[in-house]
Amino acid sequence: MVTGDASYIKKMNRSLIIKHILQEGMISRAELSKATALTRATISAQVSDLLDEELVIEKNMEYNLVGRKPIMLSIHAEAGYALGIDLEFGRVSFAVANLQGSIVATDTIPLETTLYEDILNLLLTSIRSYLERYASCRYGIVGIVIGIHGLVSTEEVIHYIPSFDWHDVTLKTELEKALGVVVHLENNANLSAFAERTFFHHETDNLLCVTLYSGIGLGMMINHAFFRGQDGFAGEIGHMILVPDGHTCNCGNKGCWEKYASEASVFQQLSADKHGTPVTYEQIHLWLKEGDTEVHEAMKTYIYYLSIGLNNIINIYNPEVIVLDSELLRLYQNPLDEIRQHMHSRISHYREMKISATGKQSCVLGACALAIQKFLQVPTLNLRRG
Structure with missing residues (x-):
């Protein structure tokens, strides 16, 4: 008691x-x-x-x-607003949600630099603009959460962002000092998992979300809380070695899973196959509908290596729900059936496997939801997708 x-x-x-x-x-x-x-x-x-x-x-x-x-x-949905930010290579995405979790504003700013000072100043300018815009409501901006595509310590220090080549930067501290408000940093895959749990899987105690874009990340919700590991660096599943002495990875190892089963690996392969033809999601979708042999083979290879890694994850964590966040899988016909055909183990157990319906918006959606949870001080947050 x-x-x-x-x-x-x-x-x-x-x-x-x-x-x-x-x-x-x-x-x-x-x-x-x-x-x-x-x-x-x-x-x-x-x-x-x-x-x-x-x-x-x-x-x-x-x-x-x-x-x-x-x-x-x-x-009272309009009593305050949450600001979610997705800081990724090539762009910064912003979303504002009311206290019921409905997105009321979005914006994306292209990034043409990876220099820390330039991106810090961009974030400061943008956040100040949002703080001013919503200052007239009762609680204004109730929380700010930024999704980081890299290693974030338990103290919310950015240990490493591979695509930016940032090492041990104190973005949270510098933003808070300049703005006078609390800012939280969280790994992007964790935020994607939080969005899935908060908006779609209310009864799920154990949920894994695999993000498959420029690399591969694993967001883990275990008993309604993030599983971060000792220092906050858990979930870097893309650097699980899948092919010994395989393709060289930026992490220093060879044969990492994300070199074979991230969307970036598919884009890289198709760029080589198509000899310079611009490769976009729209173009891939068109090629798939046209029955392009090279594209279908690239997708089958992608799904094959993806399935091997998923089998490993399922055996390690025995999740209730596993969500795959991949735009390519959303473009492909019956991807889950094909994934299951590669998974023959009698000891792999999970209840449900799904493809995320939110896509690349999942990170900012999860960031907004986390800001709402911290403001309202509720142990678990169940929202309806508006």
């Missing part, structure tokens, strides 16, 4: 109430009391505080039966 002083119990009850209001979208006080097992008096007192703080609003529902119309409670 959990014990504690009155303020602690009140905080726990508040968190539980907010969690259920978010999860249901709209809920009455009576339903809230039943769902949380809290007394109606406790519900009434807590809701009164939340109404005063403008975090919750009341709505009258249409009601055709005899008796009082039920008054429904919902989170």
